[in-house]
Amino acid sequence: MKLSYYPGCTLKNHAKNFEDSTLCSLSKLGIQVEELPRWNCCGTVFSLATDDLIHHVAPLRNLIRTKESNSDKVMTLCAMCFNTLKRANERVKSDPESLDKINDFMYREKIKYEGDVKVLHLLELLRDEIKFETIAQQMVKPLKELKVANYYGCLLVRPQEIGIDDVENPTILETLTTVLGADPIDFPYKTECCAAYQTVDKPEIVAERTYHILTSAQSQGADVVTVSCPLCAFNLDQRQKETQKQYPEFKNIPILYFTQILAIALGCPEDTLRFDLHYIDPKPVLKEKGLI
Amino acid sequence: MRINLSRKKIKDPFVGKVEELSGQNLLACYQCGKCSAGCPAVSQMDILPNQIIRYAQLGLKEELLESKSIWICASCFTCNARCPKGINIAEVIEALRQILLRKREDHVKVDKLSDSEKGDVPPIAIVSNLRKFTS
Ligand code: SF4
Ligand code: SF4
Ligand code: SF4
Ligand code: SF4
Numbered sequence: 001m002k003l004s005y006y007p008g009c010t011l012k013n014h015a016k017n018f019e020d021s022t023l024c025s026l027s028k029l030g031i032q033v034e035e036l037p038r039w040n041c042c043g044t045v046f047s048l049a050t051d052d053l054i055h056h057v058a059p060l061r062n063l064i065r066t067k068e069s070n071s072d073k074v075m076t077l078c079a080m081c082f083n084t085l086k087r088a089n090e091r092v093k094s095d096p097e098s099l100d101k102i103n104d105f106m107y108r109e110k111i112k113y114e115g116d117v118k119v120l121h122l123l124e125l126l127r128d129e130i131k132f133e134t135i136a137q138q139m140v141k142p143l144k145e146l147k148v149a150n151y152y153g154c155l156l157v158r159p160q161e162i163g164i165d166d167v168e169n170p171t172i173l174e175t176l177t178t179v180l181g182a183d184p185i186d187f188p189y190k191t192e193c194c195a196a197y198q199t200v201d202k203p204e205i206v207a208e209r210t211y212h213i214l215t216s217a218q219s220q221g222a223d224v225v226t227v228s229c230p231l232c233a234f235n236l237d238q239r240q241k242e243t244q245k246q247y248p249e250f251k252n253i254p255i256l257y258f259t260q261i262l263a264i265a266l267g268c269p270e271d272t273l274r275f276d277l278h279y280i281d282p283k284p285v286l287k288e289k290g291l292i
Numbered sequence: 293m294r295i296n297l298s299r300k301k302i303k304d305p306f307v308g309k310v311e312e313l314s315g316q317n318l319l320a321c322y323q324c325g326k327c328s329a330g331c332p333a334v335s336q337m338d339i340l341p342n343q344i345i346r347y348a349q350l351g352l353k354e355e356l357l358e359s360k361s362i363w364i365c366a367s368c369f370t371c372n373a374r375c376p377k378g379i380n381i382a383e384v385i386e387a388l389r390q391i392l393l394r395k396r397e398d399h400v401k402v403d404k405l406s407d408s409e410k411g412d413v414p415p416i417a418i419v420s421n422l423r424k425f426t427s
Binding site: 008010015041043044045048049050051055080154158160167168191192193195196197198200201202209231234238 | 312313315333335336364366367368369370372373382383386387390400405409412413414415416417418419420421423424425
């Protein structure tokens with residue numbers, strides 16, 4: 001299977017561990033990934049104001065790039081990219097008038113966008129097209145005795161119309177974690193917002209959320225917490241520094257992309273996991289469980 | 293806090309502008325409070341999400357545009373997902389931010405951010421922060 005892939009800007013630097021572990025996992029599953037040519041930043045957030053059409057240009061241009069590479073669907077990893085691309089796509093599909101206006105803004109593009117590209121998150125691809133059974137068959141190292149708290153955050157599941165699973169109680173990551181032989185634990189903060197971009201000018205709010213999200217996972221016995229968004233990853237991992245300062249009793253816990261545990265189970269080499277990018281080192285707990 | 297209601301405020305074009313920018317019918321809200329009950333940010337807010345809707349219905353422009361809450365909300369969409377009347381509260385809050393941002397009243401001043409605030413965070417954080425908090 002050949003697949004068009006939209007990385008987004010953070011996957012090329014701070015979240016290289018997300019990208020490398022994904023690309024290795026997909027190649028183990030026999031998927032050929034083709035990065036979109038000339039992709040651009042999606043803008044990270046879907047414009048909510050009704051009259052703000054210009055900010056839909058950035059996400060939609062990437063869908064034109066998808067068509068130019070002779071594909072009718074594009075896969076994303078970053079939850080924020082996924083949300084922005086898919087919402088912009090749904091917006092113009094249900095509103096031909098705004099699609100016309102946006103195409104007018106993009107008059108230099110060789111093709112017009114017609115709402116005919118499908119935006120997929122990697123998790124949907126694994127569940128619906130590759131299938132979890134294939135992962136089970138290809139697995140070389142079951143993640144025995146690893147207790148995983150799967151954190152969804154906001155943008156994979158909200159709003160409901162574009163979410164990849166149930167809006168209040170998604171379970172797709174728990175299902176995947178079980179397939180990988182690990183032990184998913186349930187915790188009430190799995191879809192609670194980490195305060196996102198407040199991390200730039202109000203990091204103390206993020207530290208408070210991180211404290212509540214992570215201590216909740218720890219109280220259920222989690223060894224690690226998985227994420228699917230580079231901003232969640234930054235807030236839950238790097239901001240543990242500020243969390244520690246604000247809450248001296250707080251104990252650190254490693255944060256991993258779900259694709260890193262997938263890559264371990266599929267036997268990817270350690271250099272695709274890029275543990276050097278983590279603030280809290282996941283190696284000790286993974287060594288203890290005999291996984292690396 | 294003392295709140296003055298007046299017919300003039302309720303008829304202020306501000307109310308129509310919020311409705312237009314957000315695409316929401318403010319009068320649909322019956323103040324059940326479910327949006328505020330599930331909002332993860334209420335502990336930092338001065339006006340709660342359900343109050344924001346009520347204030348908007350009543351045209352309490354100054355109170356809304358001076359509130360801390362509109363900059364604390366992170367558009368997590370929990371309130372939208374739970375409103376029994378299908379109101380998109382996050383969009384109403386976006387409309388309030390937009391009314392200020394479109395007058396170049398930026399919430400985050402890029403030149404005031406320290407090197408560590410700019411340097412340590414990933415692009416996804418900077419881009420989204422500036423998209424939400426600057427014009
Ligand atoms: S959301 Fe990011 S990581 Fe995703 S492309 Fe856009 S800014 Fe970048
Ligand atoms: S939890 Fe926070 S960063 Fe992550 S998806 Fe939500 S807003 Fe995004
Ligand atoms: S949940 Fe909806 S109806 Fe209830 S108070 Fe909030 S906006 Fe109003
Ligand atoms: S979108 Fe804003 S108001 Fe609504 S629940 Fe999230 S933070 Fe609260």
